Amino acid sequence: MKRSASSIVLACLLTAVAGASETPISAFDPDPYLGTRWYGVYLFEEKVGYGSLRLSQVEHGGQPSYLSEFRVDYRLNIGGSRQEMSFREEKTYVPGEGLVAFRSLQDSPLGRVVFNGRKIGDEFLVETPTGERTAPAGEETLADALAHLELVRDSPRTGKSVTARLFETTLLTPVTVTHALEAIEERFPGGVPLRVYRVRSEFSPLGVSTVSLIDENLRTIEGSLGIVTIREEEEAAARDLDSPGDLLLSAAVRPDRPLPRPRRVRSLSLKLS
DSSP states (O other), X not given: OOOXXXXXXXXXXXXXXXXXXXXXXXXXXXXXXXXXXXXXXXXXXXXXXXXXXXXXXEEETTEEEEEEEEEEEEEEEXXXXXXXXEEEEEEEEETTTEEEEEEEEEEETTEEEEEEEEEETTEEEEEETTEEEEEEOOOOOHHHHTHHHHHHHTOOOTTOEEEEEEEETTTTEEEEEEEEEEEEEEEOGGGOXXXXXXXXXXXXXXXXXXXXXXXXXXXXXXXXXXXXXEEEOOHHHHHOOSSOOBHXXXXXXXXXXXXXXXXXXXXXXXXXX
């Protein structure tokens, strides 16, 4: 069953992407990443939604485990018609075993789609709206899922990269991602100097590239994928969707001057750049 392109785009931006971390598993400490982060979602600089990422300690099958929860809610006005959609994803990691279970849920005007997967051997057994199916599980672990942050945590030099492997729950397939440190910038929010790392993530099987701005405190303060941008915000500000823009108007291509008597025009040549 296919998912909407918007879900895949937002999942690429908001989920913690998986990677083959160079940090030994025994040295990996997930505690700095515990907690919840909230983000506003912007399309053509118009706010259209909000999302959050949460990492918490749980038990799975009687074993200490970690739960990664991602959610995004977005509201689009399309030609004057309001469309509300949401996406949820949960991933459960057991130390020494990696990703062992997941759940994804998408609500849209077309209805609800729910996938539940549990790892059996080297495959996921997935419950879908049309029945059970299997999918190759890949090798994602929690250390892998936080590899882009671990890259920054190691205080790398520009050009350093790690190769990533992610189980994409919107496509039910493992994908390969490469995270590379493009630049280190100095910013001055409120007059206070802050080092910011620009990390580019290439999702080669999808033909998708994202850019994340991660500060020295390992917080992703902004991410972008083409026309979509996420920005870290306080929860109340992130949830504020009082004035969503119209997608068709935001994406419209407008000529640089008015057309005289446009109803009489029989042919028109435009140059787009």
